[in-house]
Amino acid sequence: MAIRNANDTDSVSAREELSVPDPHSLGNAHVFAGLAAAVLDNRGSVVRWTEAAAELTGFTAEKVCGRPVQQLVADLPDELRSTTTIPASGRVRLWHQCGNTVDVAFRTTKVNGSAEFLVLAAPAHHVADHEHAAALLRALSSQNRITVALHDTDLTTVQTNATLGIPGGRPVQPGTRLCDVLCAEDAENLETVLRQVLETGASVVRSSLQVSWRHDPARRHALSLSAFRLEDARGRPTGVAALYIDGTDQLRARRHLELAREVAEQVGGSLDVVHTAQDLADTLVPAFGDLAAVDLATSVFDGDEPSEQLGGGDPHLRNAALAPTTAVWPPGIRLGNSIPPLSDHPLLRSSQHGQTVIYGREDIVALIGDPQSAENFLPPDAHAVMVAPLYARGLTLGNIVVWRTGRSDPFAEDEADLMRQIASRSALAIDNARRYTREHRAAVALQQRLLPPATTDTPAAETAGVYLPACDGAEISGDWYDAIALPSLRLALVAGDVVGHGIAASATMGRLRTAIQTLADLELEPDELLTRIADLVQRLAAEAPPGDHDFVGATCLYAVYDPVSCRCAMASAGHPPPVLVRPDGTAETVGIAPGPPLALSGMPYETTTIDLEPGSVLVLYTDGLIDRGADDTDDGLQRLTHALAASCRPDRALEETGRALLIDLVDEAPRDDVTLLLARTRAIPAEDTTHWEIPVDPAAVSEAREWAARQLTTWGLDDLLFTTELIISELVTNAIRYGRPPAELRLIRQNVLVCEVTDSSSTQPRLRRARTTDEGGRGLFLVAQLGARWGCRHGQNRKTIWSEQLIE
Incomplete structure (x- = not known):
């Protein structure tokens, strides 16, 4: 009876049924190592026996050929031992020559044009491994974001699910090289990595790289590469498997x-x-x-x-x-x-x-x-x-x-x-x-409107002020300077810095500047003026909204220069000291005892008096000029002194010197306001001043008139004789009647004629309106009417009443 196969009509090859990969896909014979084959005749006897079959069972071809194949099966059921029908596929245990059994999976197929059958068998666990590997490869290949590529030892692609980089693109064919798909440089870099994996066996896991398709080189794709070496059962390298995860969207x-x-x-x-x-x-x-x-x-x-x-x-x-x-x-x-x-x-x-x-x-x-x-x-x-x-x-x-x-x-x-x-x-x-x-x-505009003119020119000095507001995100700080013309040709110089920023600081600055100007007209000594300003700041702080009291305050330097005596009296309320540049070009910091800032009251201030040669430059400033972040203030003051010695020359305009100092000392974008006031002093010539001691005698009034008349004639001021005699008569009369000796009359000639009467009384003269029947009380009224302005200033143990007349 002829043996017949249970699947005679099935034309599927045994290679496909056993899930053996296509040899053309892998291109290496080692894939089929361990695959046993035998040819059976129509009675089920073995007619051919391969070497792989001998290695699998231990039986050589001489011992097997001619015997029924059923004798090699250890677990063949009794009902199959008497039949010649062989199943198309399945799993059985074969006897091994040593007496053990071997689990195998098999597949049979009829040899075309012959009555013989080909039986292919392999260890069951090998077949399971191949099935699992194929299932895994199919699963990975079906993922949209995962590209799988198998390369042989020449790094030629033998199997991949990659397409040419566009939706619906043509699949990459086996036999393709990386340089056929990627830009040349990217392909070379990737082959270097894969070749290293092939040669060393060290896997690469999640290595980041960027590549461009050859047909679209401008667009970069971010890939995560994992690669490992493929080996046969004996550990010999057979290729490289690479998994690419496209992370372009995530990147x-x-x-x-x-x-x-x-x-x-x-x-x-x-x-x-x-x-x-x-x-x-x-x-x-x-x-x-x-x-x-x-x-x-x-x-x-x-x-x-x-x-x-x-x-x-x-x-x-x-x-x-x-x-x-x-x-x-x-x-x-x-x-x-x-x-x-x-x-x-x-x-x-x-x-x-x-x-x-x-x-x-x-x-x-x-x-x-x-x-x-x-x-x-x-x-x-x-x-x-x-x-x-x-x-x-x-x-x-x-x-x-x-x-x-x-x-x-x-x-x-x-x-x-x-x-x-x-x-x-x-x-x-x-x-x-x-x-x-x-x-x-708005704050800068307010600040600049509140500041005095940049330059002044008085008999006492010429001045130039420079103001540079903070910028680059910093707010206006309320820094200011001032040059106030005082009676008797004297000049007050002021520099101050208000605590706080913005429009509020500018407003506070305006109030303080106005107050200082008012008190300066009272001709107070510098220490007394600062004491009164400190009291004002305390009142301003009390008026501030709750929580802002600590932000109302200021520092200030107040100086008064007298061009007749060439002496300058100054006091400081927590302000940096001034710098003096002498006519010979040497510069030094003025030693002045600083008092507390204006926010603190109840503390005394001290007046410092220095002599100034004509042509000296007194420099007042705020800390924005010498403060540069982490730098020490003393270093900044030293830089300022050196810069003044180098740039402040008698033949150079003060405005030009001020601009040069800002360029040298201030950052391009200062974080604090910068205020600078330069005053080049002058002296009243000795021939333009004269004085006369007043005797304690009522007859001295006529003598004073005669003395003044002679002096005005010498000066060529005959047109002022009448008014000057009247003014001197009233002032000298009051000094003799109400004052205390010694007393002195002084005349100063410049753009105005100044008449001063000084005595040792502290009594404050008062202008009043006399009634019709009054015999006196009209003296100061006449003085006020005859002169351009008049006033009184107090010094230590003395007072001075003065009057000014314009010289045309």
């Missing part, structure tokens, strides 16, 4: 997060509008685009609110920032340039309503209206531009404009969402800078 999302974080960190650190705009543009390139610009409303540069505008026309925008600044920009795009009038385009309307819009080149041409003019505003090779409005607190402050050029990717929708977030955050930073600019400008 893109991570980069978007990093860009948003960087914008949050980098933009808004400055309170300067232009600086903030430049920080924004620099952050966007090259992370988001190839070129970036920030256009702001013209009013924003000055701190004002922009006007609302819809539709075409002049957008009233000006370029505030470009990145990179080294790029070749078209002629129409330059820092400070205005944006040209635009047509009423639908995309423009969308942008004006707060939407982020993506334009193509043709949209830009349509927006500008004239193709030739549009080229002046289109960067070379630009193929896409994204415009995001800077919208904050209901105001459209300007636009962010980002271009992509060359072969870069077009803008995607998720990038438009990212730009909306960036624009929203950046708009707040720019609006904060705008609002600061407005307040800073």
